[in-house]
Amino acid sequence: MTDISSTDSSNDMFMRDCVPRLHELSNNLWWSWTPKSRHLFEALDQTLWRLTHHNPVKQLQEIKQARLHHLAEDVVFRRRYVEAFKAFDEYLATNEHWFGTNYPMHAKAPIAYFSAEFGLHNSVPIYSGGLGILAGDHLKEASDLGVPLVGVSFMYRQSYFRQVIGLDGWQVAKYENLNQQDLPVQPALTASGTQCRIAVELSHRSVTCVVWKVFVGRTCLYLLDTDVPENTPDDRQLSARLYGGDKPVRLAQEMILGMGGVKALRALGIHPQAWHANEGHAAFLHVERLQEYVQQGMAIPRAIEAIRQNSVFTTHTPVEAGHDFFSHQLIEEYFAGFWKQCGFSKQAFLEFGKHPNDSVEHFHMTALGIYFSSLVNGVSAEHGRVSRRMWQCLWPDLQERDVPIQHVTNGVHVPTWIASEMNHLYSKYLGPDWMSESDNSAMWQRILEVPDHEIWEVRQVLKRKLLNFIRHRIRSGWVSGRLHAEQVLPGGTFLDPYVLTIGFGRRFATYKRANLLFRDLDRLRAILKDRWRPVQFIFAGKAHPADEPGKQLIHEVYRYAQSREMGGRIAFLEDYDMHVAKFLVQGVDVWLNNPRAPFEASGTSGQKAALNGVPNLSVLDGWWKEGYDGSNGWAFPTTSKPLDEQAQDDHDANVLYTVLEEEVIPLYYQCDQDRVPHGWVTIVKNAIRTNAPQFSARRMLKEYVDKFYIPLVRAESQSSDSSEPIESAG
């Protein structure tokens, strides 16, 4: 790069260099988790930055030439520009990352990671919730650690949906068509230089997909897209919506994701040495690989062995409804001819997806994923245990404790979820390089050295930022006429920065019990409306458009938010997504989670909160069972006695009120003469110190690599008769 930091070099030269490079950066989502590059785009044109909802691809289309010429003369901008691109170029060029250092022999062994959704950034809305955000965090962390991962998913042109709460308090799902040119997405090219194009056989027809590519730091995500002219109008819509269709659409999508995904990687010349199916949606990838082996002349039992040897499957939920299954009839229709072609019987094929406890006989995607994987895991220690019980039926000869399902507890991508103010504080006290050691517990001990008032001050700033964000959104909705006065009030108009603020943001699935707080209204009102020590709650979350009980829950919470009875202390934020989630997990004082145990597999939003100094108040389930140590937040134990749901809810609500009344509220409002609640700050520091390293994506990804990917890659290279020496693990 020419030295363009000095104004001596001509304006034109800067313009020549700058525009293509900014395009390049905007097309690599690395920018989204790197403050220097985020700030660069923000400085480009602050108004546009806001208007495009932080979408630099769109921003660069709309920016005026005059503005660029102006920036070319701005020394401060130029310096920022040079610094941002220095970091970008170094990031892409270096081999000195964790993976390269520990596993130099495998630096070029691709690992394929298939997931129906990826939550990377709001400008690429191909996610619905926790599963997708976990996949996005997995990919970003793989990039940071230098793990040669490639992601496979869908280009959903209508994404999930945007949530609006109507005047009647019911959720309305809005679908918008994404504009291809606004996305950081390019054609994935084959060796011949044309866009990759593959076809998947479905129910006697062939569906064509084109493949797109998204750069995520050093890694890549490939997206399948059926919206091409040669497909029928219905087939063109197959990849339109995430979790949108009925059973046949869902089956078609999953066949395309799994089978089409393998074909796409092959067509692109990518030959993974380990295959990771994230949840059952992706498990048809094994069926495609089976077909490949059979076509190469391998006997079926050997092919199955070969697939297992390098496959890992992650299951994500103990909730039955979260596991996809299809009727045998539908499978027969869609796989017609497939098994004959592969030389096995219908019965043999259906066995792959057999759930021994299902009397009706469906084809189960989780069973399929487990069948073809030598390594299987749940997403927390507790979920591992629950999954061993749930799937013991697949190993009838084994005791529950011997069922080969392990766990890797989820974690969050620290650079994505950290508030910039907290980043600043950590840089000061943990060291400027703290993020590269985010999984190092010893480093985090230094948080105890931060003066109480300083961390308290930052927490207050973040709360004000959240409330400003909320008020700005409602104000602009009201001014534009989109919101009526009746919607303005429950949206958070009355939120008060001096009041203890408790956040609850997640999908409105019934087991998450968003309405638990409202079980005893008298007791709740007393808590909310206490004259000296009031409490306010902020709720946010979408329900799947077909989930009637989930939508009912939103309606119920929204009604409370509208009710005068609640003292204006309940707010409901529309359209929970990654952007809203960032403000919420960073800005509240406490993060509440009260699922019906043991149905929370892990949960990750509470991990994002803890990273930012927001302690959790949570049922002892999922990650919190590992995360809670008595000093870093609050847990409400569920009873050991088996109860029916009503009794369990009564019991848990009672514990929730008691913990609030006796512990959380008094501690928060107990300030010393310096107006700092030192007891509270101690909990804040402990939450950071203990939870941040343990529930970082860095810890998680290293575990996936050491426990799963490397053993699978080694098994693969040994069986493929490789003479590669085996190095010692890091």
Ligand SMILES: *Cc1c(COP(=O)(O)O)cnc(C)c1O
């Ligand atoms: C983190 C996150 C989730 C997952 O939250 P859980 O606590 O796992 O339920 C869902 N949606 C969004 C937008 C998130 O950021």
